[in-house]
Amino acid sequence: MSEFLKFAFELISQILYNVIEWLVGIVTGLLKIFVTGVPAYAAIFDSYFSTVGFFGKLFSILLVVILIAIPVLLIGLLVRKIVVNIRLKAQADDNVSLYKEIGRLNRQIMQLMDEKSMILNLKTGAGVASQAGLYDKDEEGHSTLQPLPVEVTSINAGGAGVAAGAVAAGGVAPGMVDPLAEVPEGVAIGGVAGVAGVVPGVAVAGGGGGSLNEKNITEAAAAAAAASAQARTKAEEAERNTVQRFPKLSLVDTKYEHFDEPEYNDTVTLEQFAENYRLFAASQMGLFYTPEIVRRFVAGMAASKILILEGISGTGKTSLPYSFSRYLGYPATLVSVQPSYRDKTELLGYFNEFSKRFNETEFLRALYEAGYREEPAMIVLDEMNLARIEYYFAEMLSVLEMPDQSEWVVDLVPTAWPGDPVRLNSGKITVSPNTWFIGTANNDDSTFTITDKVYDRAMPIELNERAAAFECELQPRCPVTYTHLFELFTKAKEEHPISESSMTKLIKLDQYLQTRFRLAFGNRIMKQMYDFIPVYVACGGKEVDGLDYIIARKVLKKFESTNIAFVRDEIKGLIGYIDKTFGETNMNDSRAYLTRIQNLY
Numbered sequence: 001m002s003e004f005l006k007f008a009f010e011l012i013s014q015i016l017y018n019v020i021e022w023l024v025g026i027v028t029g030l031l032k033i034f035v036t037g038v039p040a041y042a043a044i045f046d047s048y049f050s051t052v053g054f055f056g057k058l059f060s061i062l063l064v065v066i067l068i069a070i071p072v073l074l075i076g077l078l079v080r081k082i083v084v085n086i087r088l089k090a091q092a093d094d095n096v097s098l099y100k101e102i103g104r105l106n107r108q109i110m111q112l113m114d115e116k117s118m119i120l121n122l123k124t125g126a127g128v129a130s131q132a133g134l135y136d137k138d139e140e141g142h143s144t145l146q147p148l149p150v151e152v153t154s155i156n157a158g159g160a161g162v163a164a165g166a167v168a169a170g171g172v173a174p175g176m177v178d179p180l181a182e183v184p185e186g187v188a189i190g191g192v193a194g195v196a197g198v199v200p201g202v203a204v205a206g207g208g209g210g211s212l213n214e215k216n217i218t219e220a221a222a223a224a225a226a227a228s229a230q231a232r233t234k235a236e237e238a239e240r241n242t243v244q245r246f247p248k249l250s251l252v253d254t255k256y257e258h259f260d261e262p263e264y265n266d267t268v269t270l271e272q273f274a275e276n277y278r279l280f281a282a283s284q285m286g287l288f289y290t291p292e293i294v295r296r297f298v299a300g301m302a303a304s305k306i307l308i309l310e311g312i313s314g315t316g317k318t319s320l321p322y323s324f325s326r327y328l329g330y331p332a333t334l335v336s337v338q339p340s341y342r343d344k345t346e347l348l349g350y351f352n353e354f355s356k357r358f359n360e361t362e363f364l365r366a367l368y369e370a371g372y373r374e375e376p377a378m379i380v381l382d383e384m385n386l387a388r389i390e391y392y393f394a395e396m397l398s399v400l401e402m403p404d405q406s407e408w409v410v411d412l413v414p415t416a417w418p419g420d421p422v423r424l425n426s427g428k429i430t431v432s433p434n435t436w437f438i439g440t441a442n443n444d445d446s447t448f449t450i451t452d453k454v455y456d457r458a459m460p461i462e463l464n465e466r467a468a469a470f471e472c473e474l475q476p477r478c479p480v481t482y483t484h485l486f487e488l489f490t491k492a493k494e495e496h497p498i499s500e501s502s503m504t505k506l507i508k509l510d511q512y513l514q515t516r517f518r519l520a521f522g523n524r525i526m527k528q529m530y531d532f533i534p535v536y537v538a539c540g541g542k543e544v545d546g547l548d549y550i551i552a553r554k555v556l557k558k559f560e561s562t563n564i565a566f567v568r569d570e571i572k573g574l575i576g577y578i579d580k581t582f583g584e585t586n587m588n589d590s591r592a593y594l595t596r597i598q599n600l601y
Contacts, residue, residue: 363379
């Protein structure tokens with residue numbers, strides 16, 4: 001046994017010796033790094049500091065500062081952590097005491113609430129008893145509570161509460177059963193009696209009644225719910241009769257109650273109409289446009305309800321529809337599109353449930369007022385591609401695609417109110433056929449790319465050059481009705497249909513594009529072509545130029561959404577095919593467009 005004790009002692013002693021030696025080594029090493037080694041550091045610094053240049057000395061000092069800052073920072077972090085742990089421990093002890101105090105206060109609050117409920121029950125019971133004649137007056141006029149007769153059953157707490165509520169509300173309304181009047185013998189006073197004081201048509205159960213049963217409670221609750229719903233319905237109906245949800249649209253109704261329409265010119269031809277506008281813009285507004293741009297604009301109105309004016313800044317994109325509307329005698333409404341536009345509420349507005357009013361926009365007002373006018377109405381969406389058009393204008397794009405114009409309806413609110421504007425039908429607004437939406441677009445880094453979905457439905461018109469100024473006589477306005485303008489478009493399609501030779505060439509070009517590029521003329525593009533080209537010719541243009549413009553802007557523009565690098569060589573062949581089919585002197589727009597996109601790659 002003594003040998004084992006010696007073995008254990010020597011083993012443990014050696015382990016402790018090694019541990020102590022390790023700790024001493026750590027302390028010695030730290031002292032050597034931070035204390036005893038400092039003279040050696042200084043000697044090294046002095047030996048090199050005098051031999052280096054200016055920047056060497058600067059970097060040497062910086063290195064010494066960094067080496068000193070690192071241990072100081074580590075020691076500071078260690079001390080801070082120790083202090084934080086001590087504080088957290090002290091706060092933990094304080095938090096335990098705080099939690100105990102909060103628990104004690106919560107228990108006191110619950111006790112006070114119970115006492116309050118008991119007091120309220122006593123008060124309501126006393127009030128019912130007083131109304132039922134159960135109080136007597138003493139000589140000084142004070143009431144004394146008498147014991148309940150045997151014939152009258154105990155008052156249910158719930159019924160008493162409802163009855164007290166009825167009394168507090170100002171008594172019993174005429175035509176209601178008064179549960180607090182004198183109660184004959186044998187009549188039960190309960191929860192139903194209390195409800196009868198506030199709910200019409202609920203009578204007090206009589207004879208042989210005791211405490212409330214489940215059936216009485218259910219009937220009383222149903223009657224109370226029905227009365228509440230009826231009151232709410234009447235309140236909402238009264239609010240509908242007094243609140244005017246669309247004040248701005250109602251002002252439009254007032255404006256057109258005694259509106260005198262201007263004298264319209266129903267004899268002008270399309271060519272005169274287009275040329276007179278060019279003279280009007282130059283003589284009265286100082287704006288100059290080429291006959292080609294005016295023809296495209298008027299023909300674009302015949303082909304689509306949506307026009308997109310593209311081009312560099314300063315070419316008159318916004319001025320064109322504005323001056324054109326002044327020429328017609330009905331100024332356009334200018335809506336500045338914001339980058340934050342995300343859905344239709346940005347254009348049409350929304351209903352505010354709190355104020356019970358519709359937040360109306362200028363776009364909505366212009367859309368509504370167009371229904372009162374006979375002239376073509378124009379709503380200009382300035383910088384329309386600052387936001388994604390297919391987001392905020394999506395519903396309008398879909399509505400205008402409907403073949404039946406009676407279906408051009410947009411929902412504003414779910415139901416109609418008596419004070420709504422006269423031209424709203426069940427909370428819906430109708431897009432008048434005399435309305436055009438004209439957007440201006442710049443193609444730069446601050447805008448979004450206009451998608452094919454929008455281009456297919458719209459008629460793009462490019463303005464990349466400013467027309468030269470010219471002198472002319474003062475040209476007056478030319479107010480025309482939408483009906484007359486539509487008749488001029490129809491007449492143009494009858495008098496200037498697309499020729500057979502042009503259709504044959506178009507079919508061949510369609511087959512070539514399908515074979516080489518997988519591009520085709522869609523039904524929508526063909527319809528726009530049938531509407532655009534005759535009106536373009538009636539305004540003084542040539543058929544081949546109108547065909548060239550449609551092909552360049554509606555068909556070949558789809559190359560921008562494909563990988564041009566893979567079909568660059570094929571584009572050269574396409575230019576040669578167009579020259580061979582339509583002639584080298586024609587199709588200048590298509591040829592220039594293909595050359596431009598080919599040079600981009």
